[in-house]
Amino acid sequence: MIFDPKVILDHLPEIASGALTTLWIWIVGMLLGAALGFLVATGRRYGGRLLDLPLGLAVEVLRGTPFLIQIFLVYYGGPYVGLSLDPIPCGLIGLTIYAAAYCSEIFRAGFAAVPHGHVEAAECLGLSRFQIVRRILLPEMALIVLPPFVNLAVILLKESAVLSIITVPELTATVSAIGSQQYAFLEAIFVLAVIYWVIVEAAAWTGRMAETRLNKLRFAAP
Amino acid sequence: MSFKLFFLLVKAAGWTLGISLVSIAAGLALAVLLCAAMLSGKALFTVPTRLFVSFFRGVPLLVQLLLIYNLLPFIGINVPSVVAAIIGLSLCTAAYQAENLRGGFESVAPGLVEAADMAGFSARQTFLRIKLPIALRLTFPALVNEAIMILKSSSLVSVVGIVELTRMSQDLASSTYLPIPLFASAGLIYLVICWTMALIGRFSERHLPGALPAGSGASR
Amino acid sequence: MQKRLFLKAALGAAMLFGASLSAHAEDALAKIKAGGTLKVGTETAFAPFDFIDAGDHVGLNVDLFDEIGKELGVKIEWVTLPWDGVLPGLEAGKFDIVAGPATITKARMERYRFTAPIAEATVAILKKAGDKTITKPEDLAGKAVGVGKATAQLAQLQEFSATLPKKIDVREYVSFNDAYADMAAGRVVAVANSLPNIAFVAKQRNGAFEVVLPPFGKKSYFGFIGTKDADHASLIDAVDAALIKMKGDGRMAKLQEKWFGTKFDTPDSVKDPAF
Numbered sequence: 001m002i003f004d005p006k007v008i009l010d011h012l013p014e015i016a017s018g019a020l021t022t023l024w025i026w027i028v029g030m031l032l033g034a035a036l037g038f039l040v041a042t043g044r045r046y047g048g049r050l051l052d053l054p055l056g057l058a059v060e061v062l063r064g065t066p067f068l069i070q071i072f073l074v075y076y077g078g079p080y081v082g083l084s085l086d087p088i089p090c091g092l093i094g095l096t097i098y099a100a101a102y103c104s105e106i107f108r109a110g111f112a113a114v115p116h117g118h119v120e121a122a123e124c125l126g127l128s129r130f131q132i133v134r135r136i137l138l139p140e141m142a143l144i145v146l147p148p149f150v151n152l153a154v155i156l157l158k159e160s161a162v163l164s165i166i167t168v169p170e171l172t173a174t175v176s177a178i179g180s181q182q183y184a185f186l187e188a189i190f191v192l193a194v195i196y197w198v199i200v201e202a203a204a205w206t207g208r209m210a211e212t213r214l215n216k217l218r219f220a221a222p
Numbered sequence: 223m224s225f226k227l228f229f230l231l232v233k234a235a236g237w238t239l240g241i242s243l244v245s246i247a248a249g250l251a252l253a254v255l256l257c258a259a260m261l262s263g264k265a266l267f268t269v270p271t272r273l274f275v276s277f278f279r280g281v282p283l284l285v286q287l288l289l290i291y292n293l294l295p296f297i298g299i300n301v302p303s304v305v306a307a308i309i310g311l312s313l314c315t316a317a318y319q320a321e322n323l324r325g326g327f328e329s330v331a332p333g334l335v336e337a338a339d340m341a342g343f344s345a346r347q348t349f350l351r352i353k354l355p356i357a358l359r360l361t362f363p364a365l366v367n368e369a370i371m372i373l374k375s376s377s378l379v380s381v382v383g384i385v386e387l388t389r390m391s392q393d394l395a396s397s398t399y400l401p402i403p404l405f406a407s408a409g410l411i412y413l414v415i416c417w418t419m420a421l422i423g424r425f426s427e428r429h430l431p432g433a434l435p436a437g438s439g440a441s442r
Numbered sequence: 443m444q445k446r447l448f449l450k451a452a453l454g455a456a457m458l459f460g461a462s463l464s465a466h467a468e469d470a471l472a473k474i475k476a477g478g479t480l481k482v483g484t485e486t487a488f489a490p491f492d493f494i495d496a497g498d499h500v501g502l503n504v505d506l507f508d509e510i511g512k513e514l515g516v517k518i519e520w521v522t523l524p525w526d527g528v529l530p531g532l533e534a535g536k537f538d539i540v541a542g543p544a545t546i547t548k549a550r551m552e553r554y555r556f557t558a559p560i561a562e563a564t565v566a567i568l569k570k571a572g573d574k575t576i577t578k579p580e581d582l583a584g585k586a587v588g589v590g591k592a593t594a595q596l597a598q599l600q601e602f603s604a605t606l607p608k609k610i611d612v613r614e615y616v617s618f619n620d621a622y623a624d625m626a627a628g629r630v631v632a633v634a635n636s637l638p639n640i641a642f643v644a645k646q647r648n649g650a651f652e653v654v655l656p657p658f659g660k661k662s663y664f665g666f667i668g669t670k671d672a673d674h675a676s677l678i679d680a681v682d683a684a685l686i687k688m689k690g691d692g693r694m695a696k697l698q699e700k701w702f703g704t705k706f707d708t709p710d711s712v713k714d715p716a717f
Contacts, residue, residue, distance in 0.1 A: 064370075064416040065409040066377035068388055073409065076395060076620075077402040079627030086629065154279070161282035162378070167615055172284065176526060177614065180592030183553055185530035186296065189288050193281045200280035230497040288527070295534040303521065303536075383521045383536070393494035396487065396619035399626075 007184040008191050018174025019195060025092055025170060026157050032092075033099025033156075034149075040100060041107035046129060055104075062101035067159050070094055075166045091163040091170075099156055106148045110141035143214050150207030154200055161196070171195060223403035227394055231404070234390035235411050241384065242373045245308050249315035249372070250365070256320035257327060257357070258349060271320075278317035283375050286310050291382040303383035310382070315372045322364040326357030366423030370416050377412075387411060470538060471676040480516045482507055483537035485525040487617035490642040490701040491543055491561075491664075502701045503541040506560060506685070509693060513684040524616055526592040529554075532669060538677060543664035545594030545636065546712045555678050556665035558685040559708040561638050561698065565598040565659030568640035569632045570625060571652045576632060579658035584608035588621030588630040598659040598717070599634040626650065636664065638702050645703070660716040663708055686710055 008015070040059065043051045062070065071094045078085055085093070114137050122132045164173035172192060179188025256275065259267035278286065287310040294301065301309065330353050338348045358365070380389035391408035395401040474480050484492050484503060492503040499520060511518045521537045532540050532554070545563045546556045567587075569576045576582065583606040589596045591614045603610035613630050615621040621633045622643055633640070637657055644651045668678040688694040695705040 060417075061409070061413060064374075064413045066374040066388060066412060068377045069391070069405055069409045069412065072388075072392065072395075072401065073405040076623055077405055079623075079629075080402055084627045084629060158282035161284045164284075165616055167613065167620075172282070177591060180526045180529070183529075183549075185533070186293055189285065189293060192285050193277075193289055196282055196285060197277060197280040201276065204280075227496065291536070292527075292530045292534050295536070300535050380522075381524060381527055383523050383527075383531075385522055389522075390497075393486065394496065396617070396623065397489075397493060397495050399623075401623070 004184060004187060007178070007182045008187055011178045011182075014174055014178060015171070015191070015195075018169060018171040019199075021088075021168070021174075022157075022160050022170040022172075023199075025088070025095060025163070025168070026153075026160050029092055029095035029099055029160075030153055030156055032096040034103045036096060036100035037103025037105075038107050040104035041111065042133065044104070044108065045111055059101045059104055062098060063105070067094070067098050068162050068165065070098060071162065071166055087163075087166050087168045091160075091166060091168040095156060095160060095163070098159070099152065102152050102155075103149075106145050106152065107141070109148070110145040111137060113144045114140045143211075143217075146207070146211050146214060150204065150211070153207070154203055157200060157203060158196070223398075223400055223407070227398065227400075227404065228407055230394065231387060231390055231407055231411060234385060235387045235415070237384055237386040238373070238376050238388075238412075239415060241304065241307050241311065241379060241386065242369075242376045245311035245315060245376075246369045246372055248308065248312040249319055252312060252316035253319035253323055254354065256316060257323045260320070260324060261327060261349075275317045275320055278314050279321070283310065283314050284378050284381060286314055287378060287382050303379075306382045307376075307379040307384050311372055311376060311379070314375070315368055318368050318371075319365060322361045322368060323357050325364075326359075326361035327353055329360055330356045362427055363423065366420065366427075369423075370419050373416060373419065374412065469672075469676055470674045471680055474516055474538060474677065475514065478516055479519045480507075480511060480514065480539070481519045481521055481537035482539055482541050483521045483523060483528050483531050484541035485528060485617065486520075486522045487525070487619045488542065489619075489639065489646065491639070492541055493619075502560070502697055503543065505697045505700070506688070506694075507541065509688055510681055510684045513687065514680055525590060526616070529592070529667070532667065538668070538674065539681065540667040542667060544667050546663050546665050546715045547594050547597070547717055548715050550594070550667070551715065553670065554667045555670045555674075556667060556712065557678060558682045558689075558710050559663035559665045559712055560685065560694070561664045561702070561708065562706045563594070563636040563638075563662040563664040564657040565595050565634055565662075566637045566640060566657035567632045567634055567654035568622070568625070568643060568651050569654055571649055573631065573652075576654055579654060579656070580606060582606070582610050582632060584610070585632065586611040586613055586630040588613045588615055588618075588624055588633045589635070590615055590618045590621065594662070594717075595635050595659075598662075601717070602658050622647075622651070634658075636662075638664075638706075641702060662716055663712050665712070682711070 040055050044055050047055075071091070074083070074094055075085065075087070075090045078090070118136055118140065119132060122136050127135070160170060161172040163170055164176070167173065175188050175192045175195075179185045256271050259271040262268065287306065290301075290310045290313075291303070291306040334352055334356070335348060338352050343351070376386060377388040379386055380392075385393070387408050391404045395404045398404070468476075486492050486494050486499060488501075490501055492499075492501040494500075507518045521531070523531050525542075528540055528542065531537060539557075543560060543563075544550065544556075546559060550556070567576070567579055567582065576585075579602065582603075587599060587610050589599050589612060596612070596614060599610065599612055603612065613621070613624070615624070618633065618635055618639065621630065621635075624630050625633050632654070637653070640651075640653050644653050666681065668674050668681070685694070689708075689710070698705040
């Protein structure tokens, strides 16, 4: 087996650019997804049947189908209904919606985990729903939702590799293109695996640090 | 969109289901072994196991599949597409299921282990007859979840040459220029399969032997 | 007892290893004929050579290999991979030969061995019908053009782009089908691919697309690909013989007419590709 790292070193700028694309799509997708997921979770909690049912159905569909199918539907099907997106916006939107579905479930579990007594007490004191969410639920949920969140973040980072299939110039696409053009397939796949491994371990480690830090601030009764 | 096209999708879904189910079973078996290794406390076992779990949870499945299909032949292991797909999916799910199971093992009440020890159970017997069933039972929902994730992840095995549901929908969409009906149908088929698995999971949880009353757990 | 078990296992492994070594002494063609199956890797997204038509795998490749199978006395087993996985798959030994077909280029000839050419591959442009802004290839300067990843067509497009005052915005797709879909959606204004392919797609799409002549690429040919090693030499020789026989007795011309509406005058082998 001939393994020539020179090919990879020669193309480092391209690979770095691909990695950067992966990172920013991942981070923005995660943040937007979290925000959207939170809105969906609150909507389902306080919006009555009118919001709960359709949103619930949407979430179930998004969690029950492969990400790839969702992306294909938007990317290839979109133009037929007038929605023609370039690969990067399409990938970002797809990742955001996918993230939002999972985030909304994490938040729903978080809401449920806050002892109902706290919410009741707040209601007795006359706090508005908005104040309850902001001052009681969110802080108490913070620690509970963090581990599943970190988990989801890692899953999303790996799903982003799928975006290469709709030609988003992210890490997988960039490295495999180099591999094909230089006939250095093995080096390419190997490097790809190592880079993802490093990024994921770093993300997981950061998540663990954040968890330990937040643990010190914990005040919700288990 | 004709019925013929839908039927082609359903046939391809057969591949999806078959490969996924085999991988889930193989993955679970491997996960139990991995857990045993991690709990053994001996560095000889725990270090490679941790590396394994870290790698298979840290690298995207797409890349893992390409590695198994293209890289392994160069160290002498040349497997056909189906085997590569199953190996890839099994290894990936084994890593996740091992993490899930580990949580379950750690929740086994120490009192039970002590009692087994006093009753003269060997370490292996304690593992197989006391810890494993309880861990499986406790982590059952997470395991069902993981099974569903593998089913969805199987949409990627077309990169190692399997024409499963997603690839079939792509092929048909590009020759009939009907992406929306085809991808929506494929999505629908995935949904039906996933929802069925979730239902079976919930049903099993409640009715299989060893079912714990809702809300309890053998925790410390 | 452990020691005996170990020795037995070691002996068994040694025997297996020895057996596999001796199996390698047989060359690829002999093994294939013995096993009765020729494994062919391809993309199935390269009409009209190789594509899926409402569930059926059809195309010039399928027809040609059916004939090759008859000549060699073996069954054909198709392995479908995305195009950028096909050549790695060949090198990894996942199949014996690649259909594709692939453009015969100098770079590829260094690494692989091509069969006798089966069609012309000169690269030209496909555009949306009625698009008056593109009447010749040079009009593509500064515009978005789609092409397949890891293809010779991509290399030709990049080379052509370098000669233009404004560079072409080259968009790479996993398969040409995706490129055509994007052109229909308006995300790219043209797709660069070999003449036979785009002529077929223009016909298939009933007037939605048009071919832009003249082709901008250098004259090139399509062939099937095999590995260069000594093991596979007899296999490629046999395939070559089958193809040349088909050219001689008119079967090749008939199949080309069936799929392209015209036949191609191809040399029996390409020793010195244009690029």
